[in-house]
Amino acid sequence: MKNIFIFIRRNFNFLCFIVLQVLCITMLTRYSKTHEAFFASAANEITGKINKQYSGFSSYFTLKETNRQLAEENARLRNMLKNNFVAPDSSRKFVTDSLTKDSTGRYRKFTFLLAEVVGNTVTSQTNYLMLERGSLQGVKKGMSVVSPQGIVGVVVTVSDNYSTVMSLLHRNSKVSAMLKKDKNAGSIDWDGSDPSYLTLKNISKSAKVAKGDTVLTSTYSANFPPNLPIGTVAGISSDPASNFYTLKIKTATDFFTLQYVYIVENSRYAEQARLESMSQKTND
Amino acid sequence: MTNLIRNIIRFIFFLLLQVFVLNKVPPLHQHIVPYLYFLFILWMPFNMNRLVLLLAGFAMGLSLDYFTNSPGLHAAACTLIAYLRPFLLNLLIPQDTTESSYAEPSIKSMGWAPYSLYIILLTFIHHFYLVLLELLHYGNFWYFLGKVTSITVISVLLIAITEILFFRKGRHKTNTA
Incomplete structure (x- = not known):
């Protein structure tokens, strides 16, 4: 017994070093699997506040570009307004019976919530964004994030007022996608090299693909609304x-x-996710 | 200014510099990130308790990790160099003269060659371990080699620039304590 104490006292620094290393590596492997770290939401709150200060300065430099994007989106939405469309034949009248429409039980599936980006990286292998919206504003893990131009990523950790988003530029990100032309579905991931290019795999060779074709989110995805732009085929x-x-x-x-x-x-995300995990269990 | 306050200021300065300047620099190449934050550990005083040194390294790495969303990655590399630092210093400096008269490692207190060796070795070990941990998740051998050499070169250059810009007078231990 005495010898053990002597051993511990003599190698105390080394033992501390080993303990810290094991702690680090456990945190790292657990985080890259489940995105749940020790003190994650507390740390998220603090880094979020600091990031917010910084983005207050840096947002001035991209104001022009942001403005252009929003104006473009406005134009696109304006084009979708009802009064832009005229019935082709004035002798016939379109009547929409609001009563039957309601009773067929249309429901709202997707709700959009605006959020400011307060932190963003593109240089590492595992890129994340930080948004100033959290569980108090109704953000939950697994929600999808889209920009005016196309899709961005998926929420992975949430604190009270901030949330972290795994961007498409992350080695573990995976999104179900399809070609706009013939609805051929495949999956999008990132090979970690160039932040402006993604990889689309599992598109069947029977599909007629050409450079410049548009790629959209598929109807299979649980968190992304269908038919949002992801990008265009470049190679x-x-x-x-x-x-x-x-x-x-x-x-x-x-x-x-x-x-x-x-x-x-x-x-209906929770319902869909639960069903998916149940069918996975029956497969095992 | 006591050692404690000086090191707390350095901690905050290096952390913010790394997170908001160096991590945001438009990449020279998509894999190269200029790292400088670990200079905090290399500049700690000679007479620092080894346990405190370890914990300080761990705290520095973990704080950076919470900004980059990789809990444990930088912390592991930082504790490694914080652990190896005393051994390397014992090898590189003549025991009787410098350690007793100067407060912290610098060109003046150690001499040109030993100090550069000290910097280059620990920078290399830090990056090697950091990229190795990253490699266990993904990546291949050539990516590994290329990344370690390139970010080591960039870091050593940055440290050289820092040493020239912020020339530290070799403070004597007797003045501070």
Whole structure:
């Protein structure tokens, strides 16, 4: 017993070092799997406040670009206004019976919530954004984030007033996507090299792909609303060993100048996720 | 100014510099991140308790980690260099003269060659371990080699510039204590 104490006293620094290392590596592996770190929400709150100060300065430099994006989005939305469309034939009248419309039970599936970006990186292998919206404003883990130009990422940690978003530019990010032309679905990920290009895999070789084709979010995704722009095809490579194309996608979103984004809530996300995990259990 | 206050100011300064300037620099190449924050550990006083040194390194790394959303990554690399630092210093400096008369490692207190060796070795170890941990999640061998060498070169250059810009007079230990 005495010898053990002597051993501990003699190697106290080394033992401390080992304990700290083990602690670090446990945190790291746990975080990259589940995105739940020790003190995550407390730390999120503090770093969020500091990031907010910084983005207050830096947002001035991209005001012009932000303005242009918002004006473009306004124009697009204005084009969708009802009074821009005229019935083709004036002799016939369109009547929408509001009663039947209500009773068929249309429901709102996606809700959009505006959020300011207070932190953003594009240089690392695991890029995250920080938004100034948190659980008090109704943000939950798993919600999707879109910008005026295209999709951005998925919320991974939430504190009271801030939330962290795993951007598309993250080695673990995966989004279900489809070609606009023929609805061929595949999955989007990032190879970690260039922040303006993504990779679209598992597109069948029967699809007629050309450079410049638009890629949208697919209807299979649980958190992203369907038909939002992801990017355009910039390069096509076909692996002779498989039946799939690997496409290089130029992102629609400019990740370098993000200022304001929308957090999208799918009101049936929990239900869909639960069903998916149940069907996975039956497979095991 | 006591040692404690000086080091707290350095801690905050290096942390903010790393998070809001160096991490935001438009990348020279997509894999190169200029790192400077660990200079905080290299500049700690000679007579620092080794346990305190370890904990300070851990705190520095973890604070940076919470900004970059990678809890444990930088903290692991920082505790490693904080642990190795006393051994390296024992090897590099003549025991009787400098350690007793100067407060912290600098060109003046250690001499040109030992100080650069000290900086380059610890910078290399820090980056090697950092990129190795990153590699365990993803990446390949050439990516690893390229990244370690390039960010080590960039960091050593940055440290050299810092040393020239903020020339530290070799303070004597007797003046501070």
